[in-house]
Amino acid sequence: MVDQSASAAVNRQIVFSSIPDGLPTLDNFTLVESPVPEPQDGQIRVRHLFLGLSPSARLRMAGDSDYGAGMPLGKPVQGQAVGVVDISRNPAFQPGDHLVVNGGWQSYSVTSGRGATRVDADLAPPSCALGLLGTSGMTAYVGMLDIGLPKAGETVVVSAASGSVGSVAGQIAKLKGCRVVGVAGGAEKCDYVTKTLGFDACVDHRAPGLPQRLAAACPEGIDIYFENVGGAVRSAVWPLFNDFGRVVLCGMISDYQNREGLTGPDWFPILTHRLTIRGFLLRDHADRRDAFLADMADWYRSGMVRYREDVADGLEQAPAAFIRLLRGDNFGKTLVRLADG
Ligand SMILES: NC(=O)c1ccc[n+]([C@@H]2O[C@H](COP(=O)([O-])OP(=O)(O)OC[C@H]3O[C@@H](n4cnc5c(N)ncnc54)[C@H](OP(=O)(O)O)[C@@H]3O)[C@@H](O)[C@H]2O)c1
Known part of the structure; x- marks a missing residue:
């Protein structure tokens, strides 16, 4: 009503x-x-x-x-x-x-x-x-383009891939020529991510065997991880990084209810694979608003971003x-x- x-x-x-x-x-x-x-x-x-x-x-x-x-x-x-x-x-x-x-x-x-x-x-x-034309779209835009620095041919994993930020982040990586793998909860969301949004694959994090299924979906390893959720999804991503991989740390929704007793990931892959992990908050990137609006309005009008x-x-x-x-x-x-x- x-x-x-x-x-x-x-x-x-x-x-x-x-x-x-x-x-x-x-x-x-x-x-x-x-x-x-x-x-x-x-x-x-x-x-x-x-x-x-x-x-x-x-x-x-x-x-x-x-x-x-x-x-x-x-x-x-x-x-x-x-x-x-x-x-x-x-x-x-x-x-x-x-x-x-x-x-x-x-x-x-x-x-x-x-x-x-x-x-x-x-x-x-x-x-x-x-x-799309507001906070969520601009978070995806700044995070993927300015922090992730995607290059054609790289493998990008996006968590909460059917959500308002993740769906756009993954589509931008596709526009840049990357192979994009989503992680989402349930078969219906995974279908949407591949069939409607055009990601190359999507892995259901609510089904058993996430680490193995994610590894199978990323046979050439992971170059960029767009992090929205933390927890078990991040743990599955962590062993799969390629050298000089990047983590775009956008959010960690699985940890928002209770931050007591949280433990971080293993630091060794950060050293051995020379990873870059960068958190960002949209409020620091107001200078990107005009570029974002011009690009996203164009992509929206032409149907390139769903x-x-x-x-x-x-x-x-x-x-x-x-x-x-x-x-x-x-x-x-x-x-x-x-x-x-
Ligand atoms: N850095 C910034 O400036 C900035 C700005 C805006 C948003 N964010 C962050 O961006 C992320 C996405 O926000 P949004 O507004 O676009 O929300 P959203 O993705 O539309 O919705 C949240 C999604 O998170 C997933 N989720 C919830 N609990 C989970 C868990 N325990 N494990 C794994 N996945 C879980 C669910 O998708 P599934 O069913 O697929 O699991 C849910 O649909 C959040 O972390 C948010 O805080 C950051």
């Missing part, structure tokens, strides 16, 4: 009400209603159309961390939204402008507009600005959709639709 709050002039919010212990539960979130906020001089009000959910929000729900400031309790869950300006008291914005804002899990947000990014609603549906969304309807579904994302039950960019236009 689509959220009706826009017409009811009520701001519905999902408030972060308690810190999760392990995987979040619905009890960690509370739905509240308040009057729609009024913008002051210099501010705009944005009516949210879609929320974009990201695994890293779980890290910030554990308090201040090296990933960023902790998410405050008693406030709407923080995260990106795409929406439409419905009132502007800032001459830089007009009612009807489409923007991506850090507006949180609520129907409306008020902002000065600082940090907001404009959306070209003629190029693609607005939801795309949270995924992409899918996993959409839940209604603000009240946001906590369940977030839990599904952290469990790996999502299939594509996880979005919550609040309104249609």
Whole structure:
């Protein structure tokens, strides 16, 4: 059911009400209603159309961390939204402008507009600005091209290959002439990765014998590993590196629930194969935005890059959709639709 709050002039919010212990539960979130906020001089009000959910929000729900400031309790869950300006008291914005804002899990947000990014609603549906043409696509772009430095003929392995970042990262490596092997959970996702996205192979990490099956899928070893998940997938990748292999350390979702007692991989292959391991955070790469948008818009328009969304309807579904994302039950960019236009 689509959220009706826009017409009811009520701001519905999902408030972060308690810190999760392990995987979040619905009890960690509370739905509240308040009057729609009024913008002051210099501010705009944005009516949210879609929320974009990201695994890293779980890290910030554990308090201040090296990933960023902790998410405050008693406030709407923080995260990106795409929406439409419905009132502007800032001459830089007009009612009807489409923007991506850090507006949180609520129907409306008020902002000065600082940090907001404009959306070209003629190029693609607005939801795309949270995924392929937004944070997910740009993370894949910067990670694969600038950190991975793919060369034609190399073997690239991408974990969470059906997901919003991994699916794009692997397709970019294909565009660069690499042999691309995905790792995904389940036969349906693996089929999508090979048949729709065009990866050369995909290995199901939820079936037995992952190390052997991954080795068989990479007979010439691995030159680049685009790391999204950590855990057992990383362990299966580790013995397979070629000399001068690169690890693009984008995320480690399997470790986000609990970082206590984690152990790292064996360091010997790093020495003997002269590996480069480089973590990156998208926020350091804003200078790449214009190049990313130009390339990705081109690839999107020409059908060279495919992409899918996993959409839940209604603000009240946001906590369940977030839990599904952290469990790996999502299939594509996880979005919550609040309104249609
Ligand atoms: N560095 C940055 O600036 C940056 C920016 C954005 C995102 N990221 C990171 O990019 C990664 C992907 O994010 P996304 O938003 O695109 O999510 P996503 O890939 O759309 O969804 C997460 C996927 O992770 C997989 N997964 C979940 N638990 C797993 C486990 N225990 N073991 C193996 N796989 C598991 C699931 O796929 P399967 O069913 O296939 O296992 C799930 O679909 C995350 O690590 C995220 O934190 C980093």
